[in-house]
Amino acid sequence: MRTAYHQELAYFQDRLGDLAQLAETAIQEATKALLDNDIEAARGLTAQGETIARLHRLVDADAVTLIARQQPVASDLRMIVAGLRMSGDLDRMGALARHIAEIVERRHPTPAVPEALRSTIAEMGELAQRMAAKTREALANQDPAAARKLDAQDNAMDRLTTALEPLILACEPPVTLTEAMDLALLGRFYERFADHTVALATRVAYLTGAPQEDLSV
Amino acid sequence: MRTAYHQELAYFQDRLGDLAQLAETAIQEATKALLDNDIEAARGLTAQGETIARLHRLVDADAVTLIARQQPVASDLRMIVAGLRMSGDLDRMGALARHIAEIVERRHPTPAVPEALRSTIAEMGELAQRMAAKTREALANQDPAAARKLDAQDNAMDRLTTALEPLILACEPPVTLTEAMDLALLGRFYERFADHTVALATRVAYLTGAPQEDLSV
Numbered sequence: 332m333r334t335a336y337h338q339e340l341a342y343f344q345d346r347l348g349d350l351a352q353l354a355e356t357a358i359q360e361a362t363k364a365l366l367d368n369d370i371e372a373a374r375g376l377t378a379q380g381e382t383i384a385r386l387h388r389l390v391d392a393d394a395v396t397l398i399a400r401q402q403p404v405a406s407d408l409r410m411i412v413a414g415l416r417m418s419g420d421l422d423r424m425g426a427l428a429r430h431i432a433e434i435v436e437r438r439h440p441t442p443a444v445p446e447a448l449r450s451t452i453a454e455m456g457e458l459a460q461r462m463a464a465k466t467r468e469a470l471a472n473q474d475p476a477a478a479r480k481l482d483a484q485d486n487a488m489d490r491l492t493t494a495l496e497p498l499i500l501a502c503e504p505p506v507t508l509t510e511a512m513d514l515a516l517l518g519r520f521y522e523r524f525a526d527h528t529v530a531l532a533t534r535v536a537y538l539t540g541a542p543q544e545d546l547s548v
Numbered sequence: 549m550r551t552a553y554h555q556e557l558a559y560f561q562d563r564l565g566d567l568a569q570l571a572e573t574a575i576q577e578a579t580k581a582l583l584d585n586d587i588e589a590a591r592g593l594t595a596q597g598e599t600i601a602r603l604h605r606l607v608d609a610d611a612v613t614l615i616a617r618q619q620p621v622a623s624d625l626r627m628i629v630a631g632l633r634m635s636g637d638l639d640r641m642g643a644l645a646r647h648i649a650e651i652v653e654r655r656h657p658t659p660a661v662p663e664a665l666r667s668t669i670a671e672m673g674e675l676a677q678r679m680a681a682k683t684r685e686a687l688a689n690q691d692p693a694a695a696r697k698l699d700a701q702d703n704a705m706d707r708l709t710t711a712l713e714p715l716i717l718a719c720e721p722p723v724t725l726t727e728a729m730d731l732a733l734l735g736r737f738y739e740r741f742a743d744h745t746v747a748l749a750t751r752v753a754y755l756t757g758a759p760q761e762d763l764s765v
Contacts, residue, residue, distance in 0.1 A: 394629075395625070395626070395629055398615060398625060398629070399622055399625050402619045405616055408612070408615060408616050409612070412611075412612055412615070412632070415629070415632065415633075416632075416636070419633070419636065496726075496729065499725065499729070500725055500726065505725070506725065508716065508717055508722070508723065508725065508728040509713075509717065511725040511728045511729050511732075512713065512716070512728050512729060512731070512732035513732075514729070515728075515729035515730075515732050515733055516732055516733070516736060519733060519736065
């Protein structure tokens with residue numbers, strides 16, 4: 332009975348790892364679709380988003396079943412509750428990647444990102460993807476120092492976000508109103524994606540035994 | 549023992565209700581601060597946001613303690629897990645109200661919303677607040693039909709969101725790039741706030757016994 336239980340726990344963790352991999356791939360592909368103005372790739376993200384949402388629901392259902400059937404001890408319960416929250420973060424990360432792709436679809440055939448801002452958006456996209464990769468590894472290795480290791484990248488994302496508005500306003504030739512609106516939203520989507528990777532890393536710390544406040548990030 | 553347990557459960561539910569009340573007040577005050585260009589009120593929202601975040605952490609900690617100590621039966625477990633998710637939604641709703649207030653602070657003394665768009669933004673704000681109020685009532689009354697009752701308002705919010713971009717582009721005199729960016733973000737914040745009220749209402753349905761898929765909205 333306990334062996335089956337531990338298999339279920341391990342399976343639950345594996346699925347979380349799958350979700351983390353999907354979210355990482357999604358942001359990478361969304362950024363590529365955005366910079367390449369690739370409408371087919373952007374549409375592909377919608378299907379991928381559904382896969383992520385479905386897996387998220389399965390993970391959540393598993394978590395509730397595990398708690399109800401197995402009445403887990405404290406440390407396992409922490410893991411499952413943290414897993415429930417992580418599953419929610421990863422689902423949102425998938426949704427944010429999809430929102431980026433939706434902007435590509437909405438503006439096609441016009442590229443959403445003007446030439447002068449390509450490098451900034453590329454940098455935000457790459458940073459978001461690297462943060463997702465680090466979080467996925469931290470989850471796989473149950474690394475309690477994961478959140479701290481994201482600090483430098485999180486600060487870099489904050490700097491990029493703060494710099495974005497002046498860059499948009501200083502563009503030559505000036506951006507259109509539509510471009511300005513899209514860029515403001517894109518900046519917001521990458522920033523939120525990064526926030527979720529930090530929240531995930533903090534939850535990894537929680538499930539390895541960090542103070543209780545960390546649960547509710 | 550069981551009596552103490554049921555008191556704790558009732559207390560947990562009451563705190564969720566408090567959070568729902570705070571989120572509703574926050575969006576109302578944020579919209580007012582935005583339309584009145586009231587910097588003091590906007591700053592007040594930051595303090596209020598901290599109150600919401602703190603209560604959210606308490607609710608989460610209570611939920612984990614309840615599960616660990618009481619090993620609740622299936623229906624109570626559903627309620628507590630749904631409560632954990634609701635607490636997360638309400639915390640995000642508070643954060644979105646704060647983001648609206650931050651735009652007021654960033655642009656002050658210039659009003660963030662140009663005259664021509666005041667009525668649309670006022671309508672979004674009022675709708676968001678009414679949706680929050682309905683969700684709070686549904687939570688208090690454990691109304692399984694809550695999500696359905698939000699349908700009309702959710703559709704109205706979708707229409708307003710879709711209409712916003714053409715309205716921004718058609719403004720006379722034309723909006724500035726900064727105004728366009730702020731308005732795009734404001735539209736997004738109200739839309740997300742409304743999404744969370746729908747998610748909350750769906751969780752109320754779940755905890756009263758609706759199908760399991762509803763958990764993971």
